[in-house]
Amino acid sequence: xxAYTVRRVLAMVPLIVAIATITFVLMxxxxxxxxxxxxxxxxxxxxxxxxxxxxxxxxxxxxxxxLKNLAQFDFGISxxxxxxxxxxxxxRMGVSIQLGIATFLFATILGLxxxxxxxxxxxxxxxxxxxxxxxxxxxxxSIVLAPILTIVFAVKLGWFNVLSSDYGFTxxxxxxxxxxxxxxxxxxxxxxxxxxxxxxxxxxSMLEVLRQDxxxxxxxxxxxxxxxxxxxxxxxxxxxxxxxxxxxxxxLITGSLVIETLFAIPGLGREFVRSVLIRDYGLIMGVxxxxxxxxxxxxxxxxxxxxxxxxxxxx
Amino acid sequence: xxxxxxxxxxxYDFLEQQLxxxxxxxxxxxxxxxxxxxxxxxxxxxxxxxxTVSLAADFSRTVQRYDPTVPDFQATEQNPSWDHWLGTDxxxxxxxxxxxxxxxxxxxIGLGTQVIVLLIGVTIGMAAALAGxxxxxxxxxxxxxxxxxxxxxxxxxxxQVLLGRDWPIIxxxxxxxxxxxxxxxxxxxxxxxxxxxxxxxxxxxxxLSIKEQDYVAAARAMGASPWRVVRVHMxxxxxSAVIVSAxxxxxxxxxxxxxxxxxxxxxxxxxxxxxxxxxxxxxxxQVHPVQLVWPTLxxxxxMLCFTFLGDGLRDALDPRTRH
Numbered sequence: 020x021x022a023y024t025v026r027r028v029l030a031m032v033p034l035i036v037a038i039a040t041i042t043f044v045l046m047x048x049x050x051x052x053x054x055x056x057x058x059x060x061x062x063x064x065x066x067x068x069x070x071x072x073x074x075x076x077x078x079x080x081x082x083x084x085x086l087k088n089l090a091q092f093d094f095g096i097s098x099x100x101x102x103x104x105x106x107x108x109x110x111r112m113g114v115s116i117q118l119g120i121a122t123f124l125f126a127t128i129l130g131l132x133x134x135x136x137x138x139x140x141x142x143x144x145x146x147x148x149x150x151x152x153x154x155x156x157x158x159x160x161s162i163v164l165a166p167i168l169t170i171v172f173a174v175k176l177g178w179f180n181v182l183s184s185d186y187g188f189t190x191x192x193x194x195x196x197x198x199x200x201x202x203x204x205x206x207x208x209x210x211x212x213x214x215x216x217x218x219x220x221x222x223x224s225m226l227e228v229l230r231q232d233x234x235x236x237x238x239x240x241x242x243x244x245x246x247x248x249x250x251x252x253x254x255x256x257x258x259x260x261x262x263x264x265x266x267x268x269x270x271l272i273t274g275s276l277v278i279e280t281l282f283a284i285p286g287l288g289r290e291f292v293r294s295v296l297i298r299d300y301g302l303i304m305g306v307x308x309x310x311x312x313x314x315x316x317x318x319x320x321x322x323x324x325x326x327x328x329x330x331x332x333x334x
Numbered sequence: 335x336x337x338x339x340x341x342x343x344x345x346y347d348f349l350e351q352q353l354x355x356x357x358x359x360x361x362x363x364x365x366x367x368x369x370x371x372x373x374x375x376x377x378x379x380x381x382x383x384x385x386t387v388s389l390a391a392d393f394s395r396t397v398q399r400y401d402p403t404v405p406d407f408q409a410t411e412q413n414p415s416w417d418h419w420l421g422t423d424x425x426x427x428x429x430x431x432x433x434x435x436x437x438x439x440x441x442x443i444g445l446g447t448q449v450i451v452l453l454i455g456v457t458i459g460m461a462a463a464l465a466g467x468x469x470x471x472x473x474x475x476x477x478x479x480x481x482x483x484x485x486x487x488x489x490x491x492x493x494q495v496l497l498g499r500d501w502p503i504i505x506x507x508x509x510x511x512x513x514x515x516x517x518x519x520x521x522x523x524x525x526x527x528x529x530x531x532x533x534x535x536x537x538x539x540x541x542l543s544i545k546e547q548d549y550v551a552a553a554r555a556m557g558a559s560p561w562r563v564v565r566v567h568m569x570x571x572x573x574s575a576v577i578v579s580a581x582x583x584x585x586x587x588x589x590x591x592x593x594x595x596x597x598x599x600x601x602x603x604x605x606x607x608x609x610x611x612x613x614x615x616x617x618x619x620q621v622h623p624v625q626l627v628w629p630t631l632x633x634x635x636x637m638l639c640f641t642f643l644g645d646g647l648r649d650a651l652d653p654r655t656r657h
Contacts, residue, residue, distance in 0.1 A: 307491065
């Protein structure tokens with residue numbers, strides 16, 4: 020297990036270096052530098068600026084410096100607002116993580132529940148309702164769902180703020196949930212698609228598992244139905260669900276770009292969109308590499324979770 | 335089986351003829367199964383109608399009714415009426431015309447992306463499966479790399495790189511203000527470059543398992559050239575999986591484009607894409623919510639229909655995996 024973990028972490032290194040390299044090449048392939056503006060700067064000023072940000076070195080030197088800094092989690096300085104990118108990421112991350120956790124819990128708990136419920140009522144009314152929600156939900160990305168939810172629940176019913184422009188970050192880990200009113204709509208909008216996805220897979224694998232001999236044995240020895248379903252069936256049905264958690268994490272991250280922009284939530288996703296629109300190359304590179312690391316790490320966590328869910332898997 | 339009066343020199347032609355009749359039969363059967371799936375047929379018909387109407391609007395002013403890019407300040411933020419079927423936006427532009435323009439753009443993106451995805455994906459998947467161990471290792475590492483790169487970020491980066499350059503087709507004068515077709519082409523290329531991995535893996539897997547089948551060994555034993563084996567026997571057998579994957583790929587591409595358009599990286603401003611329509615609709619959600627309804631409904635309809643069509647195709651083309 021430990022050897023496997025170490026091997027996987029080491030295998031992440033070339034992948035991340037490759038992603039960082041591609042990002043570096045792409046950013047330098049863009050014609051025109053970050054100091055281009057309508058009014059050309061005096062040559063002396065331009066030279067000083069380039070020196071300040073290390074852009075006057077030859078490209079290979081810039082590349083090596085970039086990698087060296089990356090290894091120390093130093094993403095450089097944002098050209099747009101002259102701040103350390105690592106600081107910006109750290110500052111914006113909290114809100115995004117908060118939204119991510121809420122969405123993830125929403126998607127997995129509801130998705131598993133819906134899937135299990137559907138499988139227990141196979142071909143009954145409850146099953147059809149569940150399958151309908153899962154099918155429609157699979158075609159409802161955040162960009163579609165968010166406007167619908169906003170029109171219905173914020174504009175017509177007035178239950179929530181229309182746009183959480185006053186999104187307040189409160190520390191959930193200290194038990195302060197006072198900003199829940201702003202979290203509900205983004206969470207549902209972002210979490211509905213993965214929820215539908217999880218429900219679909221859970222239903223299919225539950226139907227498979229419920230037919231197994233050990234479930235019949237558990238019933239035969241007189242276990243309560245609840246214990247049979249939860250402890251014997253659902254635990255085994257979880258394994259295929261785990262395989263899709265990796266892609267779901269990646270989807271949550273890209274989805275947060277949209278949702279944070281849509282609901283005006285001051286997180287990392289919105290910061291990325293902003294940095295693209297104003298061509299803040301340093302920040303774009305930093306956030307891209309950061310996201311790549313997070314996704315690679317999450318995939319590793321999911322792979323390790325297999326071992327807990329299925330003791331037959333040995334590393 | 336083989337008749338004794340068949341000339342021994344060409345047993346392969348005879349068998350091949352048999353295989354071909356069989357193959358056509360399979361496709362006809364799949365078509366029959368697809369027609370029996372009411373949901374898939376309905377989805378297909380709706381998509382066909384949407385595609386025809388939005389294409390017609392591009393050619394004929396009678397269908398389009400108004401110029402989608404020309405503002406009319408006498409008629410801003412109108413609700414649906416006989417003059418403006420879907421109402422007008424903040425600048426008085428007709429929403430029916432803008433919706434059709436955006437829909438056509440999205441459909442072009444979805445279909446165009448799949449053309450490139452299939453070209454890249456099938457080529458790389460085939461090369462990985464058939465061209466030896468080393469190429470397999472290298473190509474699969476490339477695939478893993480493209481898969482690990484955060485999708486939307488890669489699309490945005492590629493788009494910036496391609497648009498920032500003065501390419502012959504894209505840069506119509508000022509590269510800062512790219513033309514309509516330039517954006518279409520660049521967006522298609524950018525989305526394709528992150529979406530080919532699924533098809534490549536699929537084709538590789540299919541090819542690896544088909545390679546071991548008896549009919550491939552038989553064809554080879556009868557003296558068919560390697561290229562002929564691939565073209566006649568292996569490629570057609572991967573086709574059904576590839577078609578299904580392409581159908582599911584279209585809504586993903588449409589969604590990616592809508593996302594780009596929404597965050598302001600869509601078509602150049604006076605033009606409309608579904609994403610940019612949602613974006614501008616959201617800006618005026620409190621005063622004029624109807625502007626947001628149409629593009630949202632259209633994206634949802636397109637995604638639902640392509641998903642149902644994909645489900646139907648999968649069931650029709652591979653009855654064994656029927657759910």
